[in-house]
Amino acid sequence: xxxxxxxxxxxxxxxxxxxxxxxxxxxxxxxxxxxxxxxxxxxxxxxxxxxxxxxxxxxxxxxxxxxxxxxxxxxxxxxxxxxxxxxxxxxxxxxxxxxxxxxxxxxxxxxxxxxxxxxxxxxxxxxxxxxxxxxxxxxxxxxxxxxxxxxxxxxxxxxxxxxxxxxxxxxxxxxxxxxxxxxxxxxxxxxxxx
Amino acid sequence: xxxxxxxxxxxxxxxxxxxxxxxxxxxxxxxxxxxxxxxxxxxxxxxxxxxxxxxxxxxxxxxxxxxxxxxxxxxxxxxxxxxxxxxxxxxxxxxxxxxxxxxxxxxxxxxxxxxxxxxxxxxxxxxxxxxxxxxxxxxxxxxxxxxxxxxxxxxxxxxxxxxxxxxxxxxxxxxxxxxxxxxxxxx
Numbered sequence: 026x027x028x029x030x031x032x033x034x035x036x037x038x039x040x041x042x043x044x045x046x047x048x049x050x051x052x053x054x055x056x057x058x059x060x061x062x063x064x065x066x067x068x069x070x071x072x073x074x075x076x077x078x079x080x081x082x083x084x085x086x087x088x089x090x091x092x093x094x095x096x097x098x099x100x101x102x103x104x105x106x107x108x109x110x111x112x113x114x115x116x117x118x119x120x121x122x123x124x125x126x127x128x129x130x131x132x133x134x135x136x137x138x139x140x141x142x143x144x145x146x147x148x149x150x151x152x153x154x155x156x157x158x159x160x161x162x163x164x165x166x167x168x169x170x171x172x173x174x175x176x177x178x179x180x181x182x183x184x185x186x187x188x189x190x191x192x193x194x195x196x197x198x199x200x201x202x203x204x205x206x207x208x209x210x211x212x213x214x215x216x217x218x219x
Numbered sequence: 220x221x222x223x224x225x226x227x228x229x230x231x232x233x234x235x236x237x238x239x240x241x242x243x244x245x246x247x248x249x250x251x252x253x254x255x256x257x258x259x260x261x262x263x264x265x266x267x268x269x270x271x272x273x274x275x276x277x278x279x280x281x282x283x284x285x286x287x288x289x290x291x292x293x294x295x296x297x298x299x300x301x302x303x304x305x306x307x308x309x310x311x312x313x314x315x316x317x318x319x320x321x322x323x324x325x326x327x328x329x330x331x332x333x334x335x336x337x338x339x340x341x342x343x344x345x346x347x348x349x350x351x352x353x354x355x356x357x358x359x360x361x362x363x364x365x366x367x368x369x370x371x372x373x374x375x376x377x378x379x380x381x382x383x384x385x386x387x388x389x390x391x392x393x394x395x396x397x398x399x400x401x402x403x404x405x406x
Contacts, residue, residue, distance in 0.1 A: 035256075035365050037342030042259050045268055052272040056250075056279055131283060132243045194240055201233045208226040 063128045072120045079117035086110045086152075112144030139187055143180050150176035228293065235292035250279065256365060257303045263349055263361045264307045274307040281306065296366065300376045304358070348395045356391035363388060 064072065087110050119141065123129060150173040157169035234252070237245030257278065262271040281302050289298055345364060349357050362368045362376060370388070374381045 034342055034345070035367070038346055038365055039255050039259055041342060041346040042255075042262060044258070044272075048269055048272050052276055055276050059276070059280055060283075130243075132241060132246055134241075135287070136241060194236060198233065198236050198240070201229055201236065204224070205226065205229045205233060208224070208229055212226065 060131050061128050062131060064123065068129075069124065072123050076117045076120040076124065079113040079120070083110045083113035083117065086113070110148075112141070112148045115144065116141055139183075143184055143187075146176055147180045150174075150180065231295050232292040235286065235289060235295050238286045239289070239292075246283070249282070253299055257299060259365055260300060260358070260361050261303050261307050263357050264304070264354065265311050270311055271307075274303065274310055277310060278303045278306045294375075296368075297372050297375045300362065300366070301378075304376060344399060345395075348398050351398060352391065352394055355387060356394055359384065359387045360391045360395065 119137070153169045153173035153176070157166040157173065160166040160169065234245055234249055238249055254275070258271060258275055261274045261278075262268065265271050265274060278299075282299065285302075289295070345360075349360060352360070358377070359373060362373045366372075368376070370381050370384050373388070374384045377384065379387075
C-alpha cells in the first residue's frame, strides 16, 4: 500500500499541539530577557569607567600643548591622533548610551564591537607612533615604531577581512533577492499558463 | 522558466543571510517561522511541556550565538533541528533512551523507500500514536511527517548513518501501524 500523505499534515499535527498559555508566556518572557540583557552592577561600573576614562583620554589627546607642534610633523600623523581621539569619544558615547538604556540588546552588536576594537587598536598604534616621535632614545623609538607598525598591520588586515566579508554577504543577499524574484515570476507564469 | 530551487528554499537562505547581517527583523522572522515546528519536535523528545519550552529557549540562545558561523544557509532546517535535538538530549540526559537498541531494528535493505506500510489521513491518529512509541521511533517519525525530511537530512539531524535511519523509519512505521491496529483504529 503506498502512503498517501495528506496535504497539510504538518499543519494539522502542529495544530494538535496546544501549548499551555502560562508556560508559553514564561518562555516568551525568558527569550525576551535573553535578548535584552539588563546591565549587571559590574557591567554598569565598567560602563561608567569606560565613559569617564575615554573622555579623559580623548580630552587629554586633544588638549596637549604639543598638539600645535605636531601640525608641523609629516602629514597624516596628526590625523591618526585625531582618529584615536574620535575612537575614544565614540567608545565613551557608546558607554553612555548603554548606561542610558540600562541593557544590552544581543542582536546586531558584533559589527559595532568589531569596529570599536579596530578603532581602539588603531588609536593605540597611533599613540605609540606619537611616543616614538617624541622620544629622545633612538632604540626605544624604533621599538615603539615597530610595535605600532605591527598593530597597524593587524588593523589593516582585519579591516580588509571584515569589509570583504560584508561585501560577500551583501552580494549573496542581492543574488538571492534576484533569484527570489525570478522564482516568483516563474510561479506567476506557471499559474497564468495553467 | 525552470529554476533549480523552490521559493521557500530561497527565502530560508535569504533569512539566514539577513540574520548574519545582524538584522533584528530577520531574527524575529526566524523565531516566528520555526518556533512551532521546533517545539513540536522537542515536545516529542522530552516528557514535560515545561522542559520542551526550556530546551527551545536554550536552542534559540545557541542559534543567536552560532548563526553567523553557519556556512551553508541552505542547510538551515537541518541545522536548527540538530541544535534543538542536541540541546534537548544533553540538557535532559536523553542519550540512554536514544541509544536503546530496539529489538525490532535490523537491516531492511532497500525495502523502506519502495514499500510504504499504510495510509495516513488522520493527523489525530498520528499525533496520538507518536506519543506512545519508543523515543527513537518517535523522533524519526516526527522528522518524517512534520518536516517531510529526506533520509539524508534525518541522518544529519540524528547523527547516525542513512542505513540506520532507513531501518528505523521502516520499523517505526510498522510499530505505529501495530499500535493503531491493537487499539482498533484503522491505520
